[in-house]
Ligand SMILES: Cc1cc2nc3c(=O)[nH]c(=O)nc-3n(C[C@H](O)[C@H](O)[C@H](O)COP(=O)(O)O)c2cc1C
């Protein structure tokens with residue numbers, strides 16, 4: 001897998017998945033795996049476009065589930081060809097939706113895979129309807145817990161803070177021993 005910092009490569013065609021993907025949990029895995037499956041069908045590379053730091057950590061100071069290195073490792077395991085890591089800083093957050101859309105045209109997406117709630121651009125002003133005016137969108141069905149709640153990084157963070165490692169690990173879909181960041185590992189197992 002090739003790693004691109006800040007700027008996507010120029011590609012003649014691709015299938016793209018976009019998101020913060022903190023934890024690369026079961027919901028994220030579905031978004032990315034569906035992109036990989038479709039890229040194989042088209043015989044074009046899969047690109048995952050993600051952010052460092054994650055927007056939730058930047059805006060709300062949320063503790064991360066995965067370091068950027070771990071995130072890359074898990075994305076690679078899903079069979080992705082290229083990962084773009086955009087530095088999420090003051091300059092970046094002020095970009096307009098149009099500027100983000102322009103950037104995506106460099107990778108010539110045949111399809112873009114995101115969840116229904118995906119937002120982008122300054123003040124979260126871009127949504128899936130706007131993206132669909134420019135690209136073929138594939139909206140991933142939400143992956144839920146057995147109880148019916150949608151899996152999210154926030155939910156997993158809360159479970160870990162409460163010490164509920166078993167459920168957090170299940171929602172992550174990876175082994176927590178080599179997955180959860182040191183901060184959480186320490187908090188959940190202080191001995
Ligand atoms: C160019 C760009 C600018 C963004 N600016 C903001 C912003 O001003 N405020 C904000 O809360 N999020 C901003 N975001 C983050 C998005 O709201 C969102 O978190 C990000 O696209 C990842 O999607 P996800 O949270 O569904 O994974 C921006 C994203 C992009 C791509």
Ligand SMILES: Nc1ncnc2c1ncn2[C@@H]1O[C@H](COP(=O)(O)OP(=O)(O)OP(=O)(O)O)[C@@H](O)[C@H]1O
Pocket residue numbers: 018019020021022026027028030031056113114115116117118140141142143144150151152153154155
């Ligand atoms: N449970 C899920 N099922 C399907 N798609 C999901 C799921 N959770 C997130 N996604 C999608 O994956 C992409 C990345 O999502 P994001 O990183 O914001 O995850 P999140 O779990 O909602 O995080 P947070 O709780 O921090 O907001 C987005 O397009 C989002 O819609």
